[in-house]
Amino acid sequence: MITAGIDMGSKTVKVVIIRDGEIIGKAKTLAGFEAGGAAEQAFAQALDEAGIAIDDVEAIVATGAGRKNAPYSTRDITEVGGDARGVIRLFPSARTVLDVGAEEGRAIRCTEDGKVLDFALNEKCAAGAGAFTESMSRALEVPVEELGPMSLKSTKSIPMNAQCAVFAESEVVTLVHLKTPKPDIARAVHDAIASRIVSLARKVGYEPDVVLIGGVAHNPGFVDSLERALECKVIIPENPEFIGAYGAALAAAEA
Amino acid sequence: MATKQLYQTRPLECWGKAKAIREQYYRDYATAHERGGLRWAGGAWTFGAIPAGLGDDVWSITSEPYAASIAANKDFSMRCLEATERAGYARDLCSYMRNYWGSVILDEYLWGGEFPKPDFIWQDHICCSHAKWYQVVSDLEGGIPSFCIDVSVGPYETVNERKIDYLVGQMHDGIEWLEKVTGRKYDDEKLIQAVYNECRATAVWADVCTLNKAIPAPLEEKTMYSLYVLGTLMKHSKQVADFYEELRDEVRDRVADRIGAIPNEQCRLMSDTQPPWGFLSLFRYLEKYGAVSVGSLYTFGLIGVWEVKPDGTWGPRTTPQELGIEITDRDQALRILADWNLSKPEWQHFYSPHLKTDMMVRIAREWSLNGVMLHYNRGCEGLSLGIAENRLGLIEAGFPVMTFEGNMGDEREFDLTKTMARVDAFMETLGFKKEG
Numbered sequence: 169m170i171t172a173g174i175d176m177g178s179k180t181v182k183v184v185i186i187r188d189g190e191i192i193g194k195a196k197t198l199a200g201f202e203a204g205g206a207a208e209q210a211f212a213q214a215l216d217e218a219g220i221a222i223d224d225v226e227a228i229v230a231t232g233a234g235r236k237n238a239p240y241s242t243r244d245i246t247e248v249g250g251d252a253r254g255v256i257r258l259f260p261s262a263r264t265v266l267d268v269g270a271e272e273g274r275a276i277r278c279t280e281d282g283k284v285l286d287f288a289l290n291e292k293c294a295a296g297a298g299a300f301t302e303s304m305s306r307a308l309e310v311p312v313e314e315l316g317p318m319s320l321k322s323t324k325s326i327p328m329n330a331q332c333a334v335f336a337e338s339e340v341v342t343l344v345h346l347k348t349p350k351p352d353i354a355r356a357v358h359d360a361i362a363s364r365i366v367s368l369a370r371k372v373g374y375e376p377d378v379v380l381i382g383g384v385a386h387n388p389g390f391v392d393s394l395e396r397a398l399e400c401k402v403i404i405p406e407n408p409e410f411i412g413a414y415g416a417a418l419a420a421a422e423a
Numbered sequence: 424m425a426t427k428q429l430y431q432t433r434p435l436e437c438w439g440k441a442k443a444i445r446e447q448y449y450r451d452y453a454t455a456h457e458r459g460g461l462r463w464a465g466g467a468w469t470f471g472a473i474p475a476g477l478g479d480d481v482w483s484i485t486s487e488p489y490a491a492s493i494a495a496n497k498d499f500s501m502r503c504l505e506a507t508e509r510a511g512y513a514r515d516l517c518s519y520m521r522n523y524w525g526s527v528i529l530d531e532y533l534w535g536g537e538f539p540k541p542d543f544i545w546q547d548h549i550c551c552s553h554a555k556w557y558q559v560v561s562d563l564e565g566g567i568p569s570f571c572i573d574v575s576v577g578p579y580e581t582v583n584e585r586k587i588d589y590l591v592g593q594m595h596d597g598i599e600w601l602e603k604v605t606g607r608k609y610d611d612e613k614l615i616q617a618v619y620n621e622c623r624a625t626a627v628w629a630d631v632c633t634l635n636k637a638i639p640a641p642l643e644e645k646t647m648y649s650l651y652v653l654g655t656l657m658k659h660s661k662q663v664a665d666f667y668e669e670l671r672d673e674v675r676d677r678v679a680d681r682i683g684a685i686p687n688e689q690c691r692l693m694s695d696t697q698p699p700w701g702f703l704s705l706f707r708y709l710e711k712y713g714a715v716s717v718g719s720l721y722t723f724g725l726i727g728v729w730e731v732k733p734d735g736t737w738g739p740r741t742t743p744q745e746l747g748i749e750i751t752d753r754d755q756a757l758r759i760l761a762d763w764n765l766s767k768p769e770w771q772h773f774y775s776p777h778l779k780t781d782m783m784v785r786i787a788r789e790w791s792l793n794g795v796m797l798h799y800n801r802g803c804e805g806l807s808l809g810i811a812e813n814r815l816g817l818i819e820a821g822f823p824v825m826t827f828e829g830n831m832g833d834e835r836e837f838d839l840t841k842t843m844a845r846v847d848a849f850m851e852t853l854g855f856k857k858e859g
Contacts, residue, residue, distance in 0.1 A: 233844070246848040284852040286818070289845060291828045 170220065171227045173416025174207055174241055175250065176234035179270035179298070180383070181207045183214040184413040185225065186421070189257065193218030194410050203234045211240060227420035231412050233271070245419050247412055248276055248287045254415030255379045256282035258405055264374040266365055266394070266402070267412070268384035270298040273361075275368035277375070288371040296364030298384045300336070304357045307340045308350055319354035319389030326356040336360060354389060362393035369398065379403045381411040426858050427713065430639040430683035437670050441650055444666060446534075448482075448656050449489075453532060453539045455482040461605060464541035464560065467655035467725070468549050468770075470572065472617035472760055473594060475659055476609045477601060484541065486556060488655045490519035493526060493533055494700035494832035502529060504833060512559075517552035518802030518832030520559075527563050543604050544569035545597070549773065550805035568604045570597050578774040579766045590761040591754065598753070611753045617659040618756045622728070622742040622763055624664035627671050628654055629727035629739035634674045635717045636790050639683030641674050644694060644716035645706040646684065654726030689713035690793045690855050693786055695813070696721055696806040697831035698798060702839050705846070711857045712850045717790050720782050721806065724768025736789055740766065769806075776809025780816030787822045794823040794853055796846075802830035825849035 175182040185193040195213035197206040230238030231250035255265045265276040273296040276287045290296040305312040328339050343353050385408035455462045460480030467485040493500050503525025532538045544557045561567040572593045576586035602609050653663045694716050730740040750756045772779030800807045814824045830836035
């Protein structure tokens with residue numbers, strides 16, 4: 169059975185097409201102001217990669233913040249449901265899912281069959297999400313993709329206490345004015361995000377295996393900070409930002 | 424897809440009457456002086472039965488429901504909050520207090536005209552904010568005589584005669600003070616009737632809430648907010664006690680006829696603490712899932728007075744009149760009033776979150792709930808204190824919990840869209856699908 173999942177994220181749209189649970193096509197585009205059009209574009213690319221036509225796809229389920237505006241889909245599920253399904257299919261031993269996307273961080277505790285026992289989401293502030301690293305990279309005048317490797321060069325922990333992205337940015341500016349080395353500031357930024365995410369994880373009562381998904385999982389500096397804060401290793405799938413869409417595609421194959 | 428019609432539903436017949444009583448209350452307070460009467464201000468928790476002994480022409484404004492009414496009017500609320508902040512008060516104080524102060528500072532009454540200055544303040548100290556609230560009001564209004572009763576005697580399970588004496592001694596002092604500041608002679612018979620009324624009103628409200636154990640629930644919480652509020656305005660009045668009996672009779676009929684609050688009930692929830700008053704549409708959103716909030720410790724226990732019945736379940740506390748107790752003098756009336764109020768559920772968790780968890784788990788079990796929706800209310804320290812521990816206790820007892828952050832009276836601290844997204848995820852985890 170061929171099904172598809174569309175993850176209408178706040179920054180990017182991800183599409184995954186699966187055949188009997190195996191990914192045969194995937195694509196990602198920037199959501200922009202016309203997320204519907206972006207989703208159509210991503211869907212076309214994923215179909216190309218899979219080498220099939222849209223009529224070959226038997227069911228399509230949407231997830232993500234903009235899921236109500238997804239094209240083609242006949243049903244939608246929440247990000248929590250999509251994440252849990254996707255992760256448990258790939259890692260049956262996973263009991264905790266941490267998803268750090270552009271605008272939202274979430275922690276999910278689930279059973280071996282993907283049933284969600286509890287979940288926690290970040291509140292109104294983006295200090296526990298990817299958008300925060302982007303704004304901090306601008307403040308440091310460092311490309312965002314370099315922020316992670318740069319922070320790994322630091323061995324110094326500088327606490328950032330602000331619980332708000334805006335106030336945290338002013339802390340970074342202060343550190344810049346104090347001539348603090350950029351790697352130390354980068355590590356402080358990642359430690360701050362990790363502390364928010366671990367706070368969510370503690371709220372649901374995390375237990376191993378812990379799987380990290382979402383675009384921020386590509387950032388090695390954040391992963392290092394998170395593992396230090398959790399005091400355990402996290403599992404990162406090959407394409408961590410596609411797991412929500414993969415879970416939606418799995419949901420499409422259900423009943 | 425149309426909403427499933429699992430149960431018959433119909434509007435409450437006494438709904439219009441409830442609205443009229445509330446409107447009249449605020450008008451009566453504003454116009455009291457025109458009729459030669461007195462105005463007093465104090466919290467919804469205060470011992471309102473005591474000033475009733477000054478006469479039938481004495482009208483009150485209770486601070487929390489007034490502030491909640493402001494909060495529901497977002498434009499006026501924002502002007503009040505900003506006025507309070509301009510005056511130098513911090514933004515993280517109790518949001519009821521900030522709305523109320525703003526109305527005083529702007530000298531604008533929500534029901535029109537200037538803010539009607541009270542003749543005296545009659546308050547009790549249930550939390551830090553209540554202790555300071557009217558000190559500031561008195562200062563802002565140029566000095567209004569104030570009397571406060573300290574109620575910090577511990578949870579009801581520890582109450583003894585010595586603790587009752589502590590409250591009753593203050594009440595006796597308060598009556599002497601009332602006579603002095605108003606120049607009126609105190610009428611003990613009116614006090615006695617007010618105490619009877621209060622016991623009747625608060626027990627009957629608990630009875631109404633008990634009826635919501637039925638499936639389908641005859642009432643949902645958004646409606647209950649508009650009904651329990653009458654008790655927060657004047658729980659000692661005959662009018663409210665009579666109205667609650669009329670309401671109770673109608674709700675009994677709804678239960679007998681299986682009339683539901685919503686037509687598609689399939690999921691039963693409770694909330695906690697004051698809701699974000701400007702966003703009660705959240706409760707309507709639940710209905711898309713066939714979910715009904717059947718109440719909360721807050722709606723049940725702020726006005727309702729309860730007891731454990733012989734079968735072990737919660738029900739309305741037996742009133743002195745039901746026990747055949749005849750109140751014959753001031754001291755007896757005050758002792759009953761003190762004991763009655765100290766047994767109120769909402770009073771207990773100021774002393775320990777574990778007491779609150781026990782009551783919440785009881786509600787979750789007896790009202791057959793599928794889950795709980797906790798409001799981490801940044802606007803009220805008193806009622807939010809310990810709520811994270813309540814969450815753990817509920818989860819341990821087997822009840823799924825969703826939390827959301829917000830503020831009962833400051834819309835800047837609540838995000839409706841995100842909260843609805845959170846409801847979506849919670850409903851999905853509980854296995855309920857949206858209809859329509």
